Amino acid sequence: MVGGALGSKLIRLGHEVKMGSRTANNEKAVGWAKKNGDHASFGTFADAASFGEVVFNCTAGTVSLAALNSAGASNLKGKVLVDVANPLDFSKGMPPTLSVCNSDSLGEQIQRALPSVKVVKALNTMNCSVMVEPTLVPGKHDVFVCGNDSQAKTTVVNILKSFGWESIVDLGDITAARGTEMVLPMWLRLLGLYQTPHFNFRIAR
Amino acid sequence: MVGGALGSKLIRLGHEVKMGSRTANNEKAVGWAKKNGDHASFGTFADAASFGEVVFNCTAGTVSLAALNSAGASNLKGKVLVDVANPLDFSKGMPPTLSVCNSDSLGEQIQRALPSVKVVKALNTMNCSVMVEPTLVPGKHDVFVCGNDSQAKTTVVNILKSFGWESIVDLGDITAARGTEMVLPMWLRLLGLYQTPHFNFRIAR
Numbered sequence: 195m196v197g198g199a200l201g202s203k204l205i206r207l208g209h210e211v212k213m214g215s216r217t218a219n220n221e222k223a224v225g226w227a228k229k230n231g232d233h234a235s236f237g238t239f240a241d242a243a244s245f246g247e248v249v250f251n252c253t254a255g256t257v258s259l260a261a262l263n264s265a266g267a268s269n270l271k272g273k274v275l276v277d278v279a280n281p282l283d284f285s286k287g288m289p290p291t292l293s294v295c296n297s298d299s300l301g302e303q304i305q306r307a308l309p310s311v312k313v314v315k316a317l318n319t320m321n322c323s324v325m326v327e328p329t330l331v332p333g334k335h336d337v338f339v340c341g342n343d344s345q346a347k348t349t350v351v352n353i354l355k356s357f358g359w360e361s362i363v364d365l366g367d368i369t370a371a372r373g374t375e376m377v378l379p380m381w382l383r384l385l386g387l388y389q390t391p392h393f394n395f396r397i398a399r
Numbered sequence: 400m401v402g403g404a405l406g407s408k409l410i411r412l413g414h415e416v417k418m419g420s421r422t423a424n425n426e427k428a429v430g431w432a433k434k435n436g437d438h439a440s441f442g443t444f445a446d447a448a449s450f451g452e453v454v455f456n457c458t459a460g461t462v463s464l465a466a467l468n469s470a471g472a473s474n475l476k477g478k479v480l481v482d483v484a485n486p487l488d489f490s491k492g493m494p495p496t497l498s499v500c501n502s503d504s505l506g507e508q509i510q511r512a513l514p515s516v517k518v519v520k521a522l523n524t525m526n527c528s529v530m531v532e533p534t535l536v537p538g539k540h541d542v543f544v545c546g547n548d549s550q551a552k553t554t555v556v557n558i559l560k561s562f563g564w565e566s567i568v569d570l571g572d573i574t575a576a577r578g579t580e581m582v583l584p585m586w587l588r589l590l591g592l593y594q595t596p597h598f599n600f601r602i603a604r
Contacts, residue, residue, distance in 0.1 A: 398598060
């Protein structure tokens with residue numbers, strides 16, 4: 195869902211997108227590509243990693259490390275990896291817990307696993323419809339980015355601006371992913387309260 | 400600091416406040432009482448728990464259970480306990496971690512330890528100056544409450560309104576304390592970024 199939303203938005207903005215999956219002919223990826231025209235294609239995680247200048251990790255957080263391992267460090271080397279995933283563990287029932295948090299985060303785990311990749315955590319604190327269409331939420335609201343590489347963050351900030359984001363908060367290095375991932379329990383609670391995913395965090399100041 | 404800010408605000412609003420400490424004559428509590436006039440007094444945790452109709456837990460989160468044990472379940476029985484604390488553990492260096500999170504929270508631990516007390520988690524997601532003077536942060540912003548007892552939440556909501564809070568979000572039962580306590584790593588990161596505690600969360604929708 196998240197990959198489809200981001201991929202379709204990127205194509206509408208003129209980019210080419212290859213949707214990666216565990217298998218080369220994932221049914222949903224094939225269907226997504228068909229609907230999105232000539233600039234859309236599909237393949238394995240390795241195919242997508244090799245194809246992209248910028249790579250988005252939109253896999254389930256609990257399997258992101260396995261998916262990125264399958265994508266291959268050599269295919270990702272030196273690239274900007276936008277980590278959108280949250281390590282939500284639904285295996286112990288509802289509400290989900292985080293499979294990593296507090297003194298570590300998924301963003302940091304990915305950066306450690308792939309030291310030659312420029313990991314930027316972003317877009318993980320809102321629903322995917324809001325990610326690509328910030329005006330779905332009225333008024334001012336924020337998207338957070340963090341990562342160790344300034345140039346990579348600038349690349350991501352420019353993509354976010356092209357999505358329509360006006361308030362982009364740079365929280366610093368990748369350890370800030372602890373903070374943005376740990377707001378998920380609050381986000382899920384608010385989803386239950388408002389019964390719509392069309393809300394977002396705003397830092398008033 | 401938090402207890403002093405809340406106590407002084409409550410006195411300005413016409414309430415009587417007894418500041419509890421580990422010892423009956425805590426120097427800071429004595430000083431606070433002197434500055435706050437006839438409606439201010441001090442004593443042990445047990446004295447304060449016995450005195451209050453509504454009790455605020457403003458102790459450091461990692462020692463809150465010990466402080467409340469010292470206050471005494473019989474002194475707290477049936478009362479509304481506003482839990483303002485966060486379980487921040489500074490013992491492993493900076494940034495602090497949470498001593499409890501993810502599948503549990505300090506709010507829930509306190510409710511389990513004191514089943515006859517009506518625990519309402521509130522005010523733990525902002526600086527104490529903002530708690531008692533929401534207009535320090537411009538524009539709309541939110542305070543969150545959660546707890547198992549509806550009447551107790553109404554009592555707390557009315558106190559928050561008297562503090563000047565206009566947007567009070569009821570997140571449901573006490574398990575929502577996981578969510579509000581887990582935003583602290585983000586809050587601390589934002590404190591570092593903005594170099595002022597005069598900011599707050601707003602849910603845009």
